[in-house]
Amino acid sequence: MKDNQNFFLRNIWYYALPSDRLKPGKMIARTFLGEPVLLCRTREGKVFAVRDICPHRGIPLSCGRFDGQEVECCYHGWRFDHGGRCTVIPSLVEGQDIDLNRYNVESYEVRETQGNIWIYMPEPGKSQGSPSDMEIPVIPGFGDRPPQLVEVMRFPCFIDHAVLGLMDPAHSPYVHRVWWWRSGQLHDEIKQFDPSPYGFTMRKHQLPANTGSAYKFIGGGTPETEISFRIPGVRIENTTTAKHQVCNLTAITPISETECEVNFAFYWTVPWAGFAKPLIRLFTRAFLDQDRRVVEKQQIGLKYDPVLRLIKDSDVQAQWYYQLKREYARSLAENRPFANPVKSQLLHWRA
């Protein structure tokens, strides 16, 4: 299989939405992996998701109303509850006893934790596949606290290219070349990587002087960081100083074959960082936008379906990503446990 052969991983949790974007009693229509999904939050605060297509005549349910409990289709008023069960067909008269369960709309498993809503995307057409034993990624050390800052940005590419950009250690000096980010000469980097659940982890290490000095400022001691990645496109970077912890979650979700969404959530324990939030937001957006613009240009070349030449060691993480993806899909198809293809290894590159 050619590496850049596009396919979506199924039967896996994807990041759907930052919690604060979905208020009680509201609904939001989204597209994930090319499927129309309606996310709703009941008045009591529980989130649910159903396919955004009325099983009667196909109109999006999001064109109708949500009363905080049930969704009502705008065409003939059929109603659906949080499990997608059809509860009312208004045109039925007495004696027309039909089993409303035959008219349910497909529903999706959703989970809400640490200020994020996750959705389990089963095989298409399989209503609510039961979630595999894969857990939802957890930001360590923050309990159920929501992030202090969230940014969502659309990238005009297939998910793989956004993911590769996310873990690419060699692009920073070229793509993120700005005065406030690690300027200067290329230098050698050597990092130890280990397999971790459904992915790999860059072992905890001290931050280089240029980045580390900024962290020293916020917490003293020697700042240390650990970065983990797991399919389908989740990266968690956890940095600790003597007093504080700063963690970011980046989770990429495909919208379609040509678009994906990069969700970036920032968690920190630094009390005064709240004041700097507008500035942090500005930097985060600028940073993400640099990655977005480069994949936008990449699309010009990818239209010709080139074979991609991934090299050692700077592209080994990209190779692992493709291996992890293929292994996950195969393990499901063959109905056997997932076997992580990543082996502990030192990687060495210049950046």
Ligand code: FES
């Ligand atoms: S199309 Fe939805 S109720 Fe008829």
Ligand SMILES: [Fe+2]
């Ligand atoms: Fe980047």
